Structures are given as structure tokens and as C-alpha cells.
Amino acid sequence: MENDAKADGTAADTLPYALAEPVAPLVRRVLARNPSPFTYTGTQTYIVGAGSEVAVIDPGPAEPEHLDAIVAAIGDARLVAICCTHTHRDHSPAATPLKARTGAPIIGCAALTLTDTGPRADASFDATYSPDRVLGDGEALTGEGWTLTAIETPGHTSNHLCFAIEETGALFTGDHVMGWSTSVVSPPDGDMTDYLRSLERLYERKQDTVYLPAHGPLVDRPHRLVRGMIGHRRSRERQIQRQIEEGRTRIPEMVARMYKGLDERLFPAAQRSVLAHLIDLERRALVERFGEDWHLREA
Incomplete structure (x- = not known):
């Protein structure tokens, strides 16, 4: 991610890695131990649902500690979907081993593997990602007490999706909108025209009351932030x-x-x-x- 504030993240020994923490209604977060100048404190994997059925959003890197923490957070619930906002390697590699351990389908963004000979600074694409079902714009997943709707938001990557919890007004924004920095838009797949159009689309969605990004703190004034991001660009x-x-x-x-x-x-x-x-x-x-x-x- 492009970061105008030069943040490297908080010291690792003070962060709740490999622990499930409630962060919003129906949502718990498991922080992966992959901090960097591009991932801030690490990738945030979200567990959606408080009953017998849950979904995982952005399972993150395929690190044993992180996978074990996700499985522990799921507990006795049934994992009905493993959802990825996009397929950079800090977001989706854990999807395949998590499917192997739980039997849950991988449902979400389309597969995308791109070879770029230019000086890419963001994480390269995950060649292991193989979805069982690709969600189109407006398509929904349901579980006990929750509904997730896919929102197409190309720009950071061409296959980027956000996911809205219809019952609470929370929006999982992946790398499209983050509270700690702006997202890098890296051609040839990253597209500034699409990115700005996707920002405008989110700004028009007045039903979203909080953003839960894949990196950094939750955003409790999302429309003000998006307006500022458009102005910044x-x-x-x-x-x-x-x-x-x-x-x-x-x-x-x-x-x-x-x-x-x-x-x-x-x-x-x-x-x-x-x-x-x-x-x-x-x-x-x-x-x-x-x-x-x-x-x-x-x-």
C-alpha cells in the first residue's frame, strides 16, 4: 500500500496475533502475523456470524499459527464459505488449506494470476487460489443470522470485491478502503479510472455505517473518509x-x-x-x- 504517513505498524509484541477478538456486531477478527510497510500490522481475517454457521473473509497467509487461530475461532460452528476480497498473497493463500481442514467452499472473487515485469511493490497474485463459486455484483451468501452481499470494486485489482453485512451496515473493504493509508493502484491490473469509480460507488452507498478493512483500524465515519480519499486522488x-x-x-x-x-x-x-x-x-x-x-x- 502507498502510505503517506510512513507507518510500519505497532510493535509485534503488543498486538493480539492469533486471537479472535470481537470488533463489530456478528464479527470477530483474527490478526495474521505478517506486518510490513505494505500490510501495516498484518492481514485481518474476519469471522462473520454468532450462531451455528459462519463465514471467513480474507483468510490471509497460509501460516500454521494463523490457520490454527482461524479454526479455533470457528469452533463448533459450520464454516459455510471462505470469502476473498482479492487474490494478493497476503489475502487468499490460506483459503485452500482452510478448505482442506473444514470442507468449506471457497466463494468470492474471481481467480487472477498476473505476471508483471514492472517494479511491483504490492504483493504478487496467489496462483493457488481456486474458487468453487465466483460471486457477481449484488449476489449474496446467507448463514444463520447474517447475509453477505458482494459489491464489485475494481481498481486496486480488477477482481476486487467488498462484502456487506445486510443486517448491521458493516462493509468489509479489503484493500479498497483502509483507515491507515491509501491503497496502491499498480498497473497493468490496477486501474485508477476503475478505482475512482469504485470509490464513488461506495460513497453513494449510504447504508454502510462502518468499514472493516483488511489492514488497519475500522472506519466509523466511512463516507467522510471516502470523500476525503476522492479529494486526495x-x-x-x-x-x-x-x-x-x-x-x-x-x-x-x-x-x-x-x-x-x-x-x-x-x-x-x-x-x-x-x-x-x-x-x-x-x-x-x-x-x-x-x-x-x-x-x-x-x-
């Missing part, structure tokens, strides 16, 4: 245009100027997001490229 594209006006026509030059103080480990992610903005601006006939150089397009 529009401000960033204007900043990119100013960089070009001032003669910085290559992405590394722009990033060095625009992201002063950013953790150097996150520079590749910032470069990918700037590229995504430039591709969006190019589609709108506002800039054009000549090799590695970008120029404003004359009216």
Missing part, C-alpha cells in the same frame, strides 16, 4: 500535472518531489500509483507520453 493528479509543467516529466523525478519524507521502501509503490494517475489522465486526453517522458497535451 484529485489533488494528486493536479500535483502531477504541476510537476510536468515545472519540467519534471519522468515518474521517478515526480515521486522524489511529491513524496518528501516517504519511507524509501515505499517509493516503488508510489511510482506505480503515479503511473496509474498518468494513465488515467492520458485516457482523458490531458497528458501524453513519449517513451519515459510525460507531457501535458495541448488543447
Whole structure:
């Protein structure tokens, strides 16, 4: 994830790894021990349901400690679905071994494996992910006391889904919206045009009262955050245009100027997001490229 605040996460010995914690009505969280500059404190796996049937959202990395903690959190309940918001390797690899241990089907986003020769900064795609059922936009899963509805939100990845609990107003936002940073949008699969369109779609969903992201704290004022995120992205594209006006026509030059103080480990992610903005601006006939150089397009 692109992170303007340079967060590495809290010290590992103070965090509740491998424990199921209630975080919202019908929802418990199990935090995976995979903190990094891109995952914050780690991937948050969610257990949905308080009765005899539960679902798991974003099972996370296939680490034995994390898998054991998920199974312990499920307890005597029946796991009816293993759901993934997308297939980056910090989100979906545990789906296959969790299915093997529980017999539950993998239901959610489509499979996607992409080979990218560019400097990807986000986690690569999970080649082991094999869903039993792909959910389309608006399709629902049900269990005792809960209903999960899939919301298509491409942008961070082309196969990204959010999941809404219809009974409570909670929305699981994966990597599309996070409370601790902005999400990296990395071409060729990441698409800024789609990402902004998906943000607008979530902003229009007034029934969502809290966001539960895959990384970082819950978001209790979601529409204000999404409005700010849209404004941030529009401000960033204007900043990119100013960089070009001032003669910085290559992405590394722009990033060095625009992201002063950013953790150097996150520079590749910032470069990918700037590229995504430039591709969006190019589609709108506002800039054009000549090799590695970008120029404003004359009216």
C-alpha cells in the first residue's frame, strides 16, 4: 500500500496475533502475523456470524499459527464459505488449506494470476487460489443470522470485491478502503479510472455505517473518509500535472518531489500509483507520453 504517513505498524509484541477478538456486531477478527510497510500490522481475517454457521473473509497467509487461530475461532460452528476480497498473497493463500481442514467452499472473487515485469511493490497474485463459486455484483451468501452481499470494486485489482453485512451496515473493504493509508493502484491490473469509480460507488452507498478493512483500524465515519480519499486522488493528479509543467516529466523525478519524507521502501509503490494517475489522465486526453517522458497535451 502507498502510505503517506510512513507507518510500519505497532510493535509485534503488543498486538493480539492469533486471537479472535470481537470488533463489530456478528464479527470477530483474527490478526495474521505478517506486518510490513505494505500490510501495516498484518492481514485481518474476519469471522462473520454468532450462531451455528459462519463465514471467513480474507483468510490471509497460509501460516500454521494463523490457520490454527482461524479454526479455533470457528469452533463448533459450520464454516459455510471462505470469502476473498482479492487474490494478493497476503489475502487468499490460506483459503485452500482452510478448505482442506473444514470442507468449506471457497466463494468470492474471481481467480487472477498476473505476471508483471514492472517494479511491483504490492504483493504478487496467489496462483493457488481456486474458487468453487465466483460471486457477481449484488449476489449474496446467507448463514444463520447474517447475509453477505458482494459489491464489485475494481481498481486496486480488477477482481476486487467488498462484502456487506445486510443486517448491521458493516462493509468489509479489503484493500479498497483502509483507515491507515491509501491503497496502491499498480498497473497493468490496477486501474485508477476503475478505482475512482469504485470509490464513488461506495460513497453513494449510504447504508454502510462502518468499514472493516483488511489492514488497519475500522472506519466509523466511512463516507467522510471516502470523500476525503476522492479529494486526495484529485489533488494528486493536479500535483502531477504541476510537476510536468515545472519540467519534471519522468515518474521517478515526480515521486522524489511529491513524496518528501516517504519511507524509501515505499517509493516503488508510489511510482506505480503515479503511473496509474498518468494513465488515467492520458485516457482523458490531458497528458501524453513519449517513451519515459510525460507531457501535458495541448488543447
